[in-house]
Amino acid sequence: MVKKPKVTVVGSINMDLIVKTGKVPNQGETVLGDSFSTLPGGKGANQAVAAARLGSYVSMIGSVGNDEFGKSLINILKEEGINTNGISISEDEATGIATIIISENDNRIIVAPGANRGVTPSVVASHKELILESDVVLLQLEIPLDTVVYTTELCNENNIPVIINPAPYQALPSKVINLATYLTPNDIEAEAITMDTILHTIQEKLIITKGADGVAFYQGNEEATVPGLTVEVEDTTGAGDTFNGAFATKFGSGASLDDAILFANAAAALSVTKFGAQAGMPTEQQVNDFLKERDLAK
Numbered sequence: 001m002v003k004k005p006k007v008t009v010v011g012s013i014n015m016d017l018i019v020k021t022g023k024v025p026n027q028g029e030t031v032l033g034d035s036f037s038t039l040p041g042g043k044g045a046n047q048a049v050a051a052a053r054l055g056s057y058v059s060m061i062g063s064v065g066n067d068e069f070g071k072s073l074i075n076i077l078k079e080e081g082i083n084t085n086g087i088s089i090s091e092d093e094a095t096g097i098a099t100i101i102i103s104e105n106d107n108r109i110i111v112a113p114g115a116n117r118g119v120t121p122s123v124v125a126s127h128k129e130l131i132l133e134s135d136v137v138l139l140q141l142e143i144p145l146d147t148v149v150y151t152t153e154l155c156n157e158n159n160i161p162v163i164i165n166p167a168p169y170q171a172l173p174s175k176v177i178n179l180a181t182y183l184t185p186n187d188i189e190a191e192a193i194t195m196d197t198i199l200h201t202i203q204e205k206l207i208i209t210k211g212a213d214g215v216a217f218y219q220g221n222e223e224a225t226v227p228g229l230t231v232e233v234e235d236t237t238g239a240g241d242t243f244n245g246a247f248a249t250k251f252g253s254g255a256s257l258d259d260a261i262l263f264a265n266a267a268a269a270l271s272v273t274k275f276g277a278q279a280g281m282p283t284e285q286q287v288n289d290f291l292k293e294r295d296l297a298k
Contacts, residue, residue: 005135005252007056007245010124010151011044012116012142013077013087014096015069016237016277024103039276040076041098042116043140043167046238046277050245051138052080054267055284056252059130061086062143063118069095070115076278086127090115096142105233111142111168119143121150132158136181136252138244140165148172152179161251165244166193182207182251184244207261209243211236215265217257226261229269229294238277243268246287266291 021033040049044062052058060082064070066089073095077084096114100107124131124147131137137155139148139162148164153175155162161181166172169189177183177193183205185193190208208216214228246267250260267287274280282290291297 003135003253005056005249006059006133007048007051007136007138007248007252008059008061008086008130008134009044009048009051009138010061010119010143010147011047011138011140012042012096012111012113012119013045013060013062013064013073014042014098014111014116014142015039015073016041016098016100018100018102018237018276020102022103024101024108037276039279040073041238041277042073042096043142043165043241045073045077046241046281047138047140047165047245047248048077048082049080049278050242050267050271050281051249052082053281053283054246054249054287056245056249057083059083059086059134061119061124061127061130063088063090063093063115063123065090065093065095065115067095069097083130086130088118088123090118093118100237102235102237105236107235107237109237113142116143119147121147123147124151124154128154131155131160134160136160136248137162138165138248139163140167140244141170142168145170145173149176152176155179163244163248163251165240167240177202177205180205182247184209184240184247186210186240207247209240209268211239215243215261217261219257226265229266231269231273233272235275235280236272238280239268239272241277242271242281245281262291262296263287266294266296
């Protein structure tokens with residue numbers, strides 16, 4: 001029987017404010033959009049939902065404001081079966097929001113962190129037991145960088161694998177790169193990382209998502225690829241988060257690197273066939289069925 005892993009996500013929780021438009025406005029220009037919606041998001045929360053739907057026991061460490069968005073987002077996470085005991089309520093900051101413009105099957109995103117700034121090292125330390133019980137810990141960069149550093153060091157001291165999704169990109173301290181088990185950048189983020197460090201020293205940590213072109217990673221000194229999967233694209237928002245939640249789940253369950261990446265690639269492909277970051281995230285059975293349909297199941 002495959003192990004059901006314990007995944008702890010330390011990261012952001014946002015409400016996504018989404019506008020669909022046929023034309024992205026130029027500087028100073030106003031255009032009429034097609035539709036507007038509010039949907040749960042934040043890289044941390046998205047990755048937590050993905051991991052939960054795909055079979056992990058998930059705990060979330062994060063922060064929201066004492067407002068309607070915050071209350072709604074916590075309830076949504078609870079409905080997904082996620083342990084929300086690690087989420088603090090800020091009286092000083094509003095819940096984080098992301099403004100997303102969707103046009104021509106792609107997106108542009110502006111994030112206002114709000115309460116996510118309150119996910120400090122002391123908050124993580126106060127929920128240390130969640131980290132210590134984990135099979136894998138998942139981090140992104142929508143929370144303070146010193147929290148990423150602290151959590152990575154804590155995981156390393158206790159021999160707990162840590163996956164860092166370096167998005168939105170900022171330069172990572174060398175000790176974070178050295179202590180991370182895996183880094184999961186997209187093409188643009190990978191280029192920035194390798195400008196900041198020497199590729200051959202970290203290449204075995206890199207799992208590079210390339211959208212429709214699949215995933216690149218390294219086995220020894222050789223680059224390997226998992227090809228992209230052709231699907232009908234509705235919304236690419238959350239595809240990277242789905243990949244990370246799926247990869248953490250499979251890796252945490254003891255799957256091989258190849259199998260974990262294949263599974264995560266399929267989950268990400270399925271996620272873009274529906275509108276909304278979390279709405280499109282598939283279940284484990286849906287991913288397995290999809291792999292069988294494509295004759296990729298192992």
